[in-house]
Amino acid sequence: xxxxxxxxxxxxxxxxxxxxxIVSATNAxxxxxxxxxxxxxxxxxxxxxxxxxxxxFNANSTIARAFVVALLNTLVLAAAAxxxxxxxxxxxxxxxLSRNWLVSQLATTxxxxxxxxxxxxxxxxxxxxxxxSLPGFRDSLSLGEAARLNNRGLYLxxxxxxxxxxxxxxxxxxxxxxxxxxxxxxxxxxxxxxxxFPVTVxxxxxxxxxxxxxxxxxxxxxxxxVPQAGRFGYEGGIVIMPEFMALVAGLSVYNATYIGExxxxxFAAIPRGQVEAADALGLSRWLSFRxxxxxxxxxxxxxxxxxxxxxxxxxxxxxxxxAYPEIVSVFVGxxxxxxxxxxxxxxxxxxxxxxxxxxxxxxxxxxxxxxxLTRA
Amino acid sequence: xxxxxxxxxxxxxxLPVAVFAIATARADTLADVRERGxxxxxxxxxxxxxxxxxxKGERVGFDIDHCKTISAAVFGKVSIEFVPxxxxxxxxxxxxxxxxxxxGGATWSFTRDTTMGLDFTGVYMWAGQGxxxxxxxxxxxxxxxxxxxxxxxxxxxxxxxxxxYFDANGLRYTAITFADIDKGLQAYRADRCxxxxxxxxxxxxxxxxWPDREDHVILDEVISKxxxxxxVRQDDPRWRDIALWSFNVRIAAEELGINxxxxxxxxDESDNQEVRRxxxxxxxxxxRLGLSNDWAYDIIRIVGNSEDMWNRHFAPLGVSRGLxxxxxxxxxxxxxxxx
Numbered sequence: 001x002x003x004x005x006x007x008x009x010x011x012x013x014x015x016x017x018x019x020x021x022i023v024s025a026t027n028a029x030x031x032x033x034x035x036x037x038x039x040x041x042x043x044x045x046x047x048x049x050x051x052x053x054x055x056x057f058n059a060n061s062t063i064a065r066a067f068v069v070a071l072l073n074t075l076v077l078a079a080a081a082x083x084x085x086x087x088x089x090x091x092x093x094x095x096x097l098s099r100n101w102l103v104s105q106l107a108t109t110x111x112x113x114x115x116x117x118x119x120x121x122x123x124x125x126x127x128x129x130x131x132x133s134l135p136g137f138r139d140s141l142s143l144g145e146a147a148r149l150n151n152r153g154l155y156l157x158x159x160x161x162x163x164x165x166x167x168x169x170x171x172x173x174x175x176x177x178x179x180x181x182x183x184x185x186x187x188x189x190x191x192x193x194x195x196x197f198p199v200t201v202x203x204x205x206x207x208x209x210x211x212x213x214x215x216x217x218x219x220x221x222x223x224x225x226v227p228q229a230g231r232f233g234y235e236g237g238i239v240i241m242p243e244f245m246a247l248v249a250g251l252s253v254y255n256a257t258y259i260g261e262x263x264x265x266x267f268a269a270i271p272r273g274q275v276e277a278a279d280a281l282g283l284s285r286w287l288s289f290r291x292x293x294x295x296x297x298x299x300x301x302x303x304x305x306x307x308x309x310x311x312x313x314x315x316x317x318x319x320x321x322x323a324y325p326e327i328v329s330v331f332v333g334x335x336x337x338x339x340x341x342x343x344x345x346x347x348x349x350x351x352x353x354x355x356x357x358x359x360x361x362x363x364x365x366x367x368x369x370x371x372x373l374t375r376a
Numbered sequence: 377x378x379x380x381x382x383x384x385x386x387x388x389x390x391l392p393v394a395v396f397a398i399a400t401a402r403a404d405t406l407a408d409v410r411e412r413g414x415x416x417x418x419x420x421x422x423x424x425x426x427x428x429x430x431x432k433g434e435r436v437g438f439d440i441d442h443c444k445t446i447s448a449a450v451f452g453k454v455s456i457e458f459v460p461x462x463x464x465x466x467x468x469x470x471x472x473x474x475x476x477x478x479x480g481g482a483t484w485s486f487t488r489d490t491t492m493g494l495d496f497t498g499v500y501m502w503a504g505q506g507x508x509x510x511x512x513x514x515x516x517x518x519x520x521x522x523x524x525x526x527x528x529x530x531x532x533x534x535x536x537x538x539x540x541y542f543d544a545n546g547l548r549y550t551a552i553t554f555a556d557i558d559k560g561l562q563a564y565r566a567d568r569c570x571x572x573x574x575x576x577x578x579x580x581x582x583x584x585x586w587p588d589r590e591d592h593v594i595l596d597e598v599i600s601k602x603x604x605x606x607x608v609r610q611d612d613p614r615w616r617d618i619a620l621w622s623f624n625v626r627i628a629a630e631e632l633g634i635n636x637x638x639x640x641x642x643x644d645e646s647d648n649q650e651v652r653r654x655x656x657x658x659x660x661x662x663x664r665l666g667l668s669n670d671w672a673y674d675i676i677r678i679v680g681n682s683e684d685m686w687n688r689h690f691a692p693l694g695v696s697r698g699l700x701x702x703x704x705x706x707x708x709x710x711x712x713x714x715x
Contacts, residue, residue, distance in 0.1 A: 048535040049551045059539040131566040232524045323554045333530045
């Protein structure tokens with residue numbers, strides 16, 4: 001016992017010493033070459049533009065702000081691709097189990113095809129597909145004034161609240177509180193009386209109606225920032241870049257193959273008796289899927305799904321290849337070119353990836369524990 | 377190395393060079409080259425206009441002619457070993473004597489001139505960041521790009537030049553930033569952007585091979601100034617003089633009306649004193665550089681004057697000569713006097 005403790009302490013000391021040596025040697029070499037190692041550059045003027053930013057940004061903003069913009073772009077991309085891959089994966093996974101021969105064969109072909117092509121190539125492919133298949137600015141596809149689609153992106157009208165924004169926000173808060181109460185009440189009633197209540201439909205109605213009524217009451221005025229045609233394209237509104245579309249498509253399609261297989265294994269792990277028991281209870285096929293099969297499959301699905309989500313998050317760094325301004329492109333690319341401090345910049349970027357990945361893992365583990373079978 | 381490449385690698389290059397910047401004792405490059413029997417010239421490959429292969433597999437381009445200029449001055453003929461280099465290796469190779477000259481278009485900047493143990497030998501090309509636009513847009517000036525989407529490659533100065541210029545002129549734009557030049561050009565070609573910005577002449581070279589070249593226009597304006605000069609080692613003043621004056625012969629020849637076609641006739645017939653000095657009829661200018669008196673005659677005979685070179689390499693790419701015309705025609709090229 002005591003000896004293993006000594007060995008572990010020695011190992012730890014060796015690792016710390018090795019790290020210390022690397023850090024001090026790197027520092028010595030950098031200062032010999034006259035390369036700065038401070039992070040003061042973060043407060044310098046950026047001097048470059050970023051094509052997509054969720055917070056206000058221009059060339060006069062600081063490099064630190066550019067960093068936040070890029071990080072947000074990474075997170076938005078990861079979130080959209082995770083949703084896309086999950087939905088597609090669920091469809092593909094259930095389709096593979098379908099008794100319809102054509103459907104299951106199509107799903108199998110999909111998995112075998114897209115799982116075996118490197119995701120970087122798929123991203124280039126989708127980028128070319130998006131750019132080449134969408135019309136030019138003058139031939140934009142349009143849905144009235146609300147949405148226009150061309151090879152520069154999807155331009156949406158953006159709501160701009162002129163006055164009474166507080167009323168609308170309050171409306172949302174009230175609606176959400178009402179939905180939570182409603183869900184509890186409906187659950188209680190079902191347990192007591194066995195009668196179901198259409199919670200989802202009511203929730204959507206509440207979410208629309210309450211803020212709308214609040215806006216009417218408070219006299220809120222809403223204006224739409226409609227994309228206007230300029231000389232070169234539409235300006236204003238919300239723009240979804242073709243790079244973003246291509247990346248969400250590429251990352252979703254690729255990762256959905258893995259999620260599909262995980263979903264399939266999850267359902268395959270459910271004992272046949274469970275389906276038969278649900279049938280015997282007279283549950284419809286939808287209810288049997290929702291109440292019996294899916295919750296049990298989820299317990300098998302979540303742990304490997306965590307791995308796929310983590311891989312997908314890290315794969316967003318491939319976006320640098322097609323001009324989507326995420327953290328590798330903006331920070332390791334543009335900013336590093338500008339300030340020439342590769343060690344610090346790589347360090348910050350690595351730490352950010354580790355932190356976000358850990359956050360995803362912590363959340364998935366928490367969710368996994370929540371749905372796990374417990375001796376209640 | 378040209379344009380974006382040069383600037384992109386700029387800061388990386390300074391580091392290794394600073395380490396290896398130890399003055400070498402040997403300092404008679406001319407004698408070494410003569411003894412060896414050929415010139416070692418560093419070339420970047422695959423940059424149409426500057427340095428590329430023709431359909432016979434021969435090296436052609438502005439940089440190649442620069443090598444030939446020095447070879448003509450030293451040997452009176454083309455006797456060159458071309459050493460293919462990358463932006464990462466060139467300065468070290470030059471320092472260590474692996475090549476005698478590098479004409480590949482490094483931007484002459486203060487930091488490079490003062491920290492690398494190398495000397496620049498006269499601006500042979502006034503390059504600059506310019507734009508290529510889709511012809512259908514009918515744009516002829518940068519100011520008309522207000523509101524446009526512009527593809528750009530990451531570089532130490534490309535994105536900043538763009539932002540600074542548009543900001544200073546009150547123009548709006550959207551920058552789509554690619555990691556490398558070719559991806560950016562491809563996206564521009566697929567109509568992702570209204571314009572693509574990079575070093576103007578090398579962009580012309582890259583798009584010259586496109587079947588739809590006619591659908592694109594390279595704007596005359598530049599938004600940055602990139603004076604390019606050939607590099608030699610700093611430890612050999614005579615070799616630097618040879619490189620500088622050999623290159624200067626081409627401009628002087630253009631100013632004096634001497635070209636590849638008429639150089640023999642001019643030598644025999646001209647009674648302009650400067651022409652006679654330049655072509656070795658009078659005086660002994662070549663000998664003062666340690667060369668033969670036919671050195672300038674040989675240069676013009678083999679590569680021609682600066683206009684001949686432009687017409688041979690860049691005119692076919694559809695690039696206007698702009699600042700690279702002689703001062704008489706409104707450009708910045710001006711010969712140092714041969715007297």
